[in-house]
Amino acid sequence: MKSKEIRELSIPELEKKIRDTRDELLTLKLRKQTGQVENTAELTSLRKDIARMETIHNQKLLAEKKSA
Numbered sequence: 001m002k003s004k005e006i007r008e009l010s011i012p013e014l015e016k017k018i019r020d021t022r023d024e025l026l027t028l029k030l031r032k033q034t035g036q037v038e039n040t041a042e043l044t045s046l047r048k049d050i051a052r053m054e055t056i057h058n059q060k061l062l063a064e065k066k067s068a
Contacts, residue, residue: 011064028043
């Protein structure tokens with residue numbers, strides 16, 4: 001997911017997307033342990049997406065706090 005796409009999401013949508021991506025990462029980790037994952041680069045991609053979403057989420061919260 002691109003940063004531009006993430007920035008267009010509202011805070012509640014972003015929180016839901018973070019939760020869903022974390023669940024997906026957990027499932028993928030479990031599948032990797034059992035040898036069912038062919039593309040292990042997907043793990044790295046998901047971790048980076050989560051980091052991007054968390055960063056933008058924190059920026060939005062700070063901006064909201066400053067404007068209030």
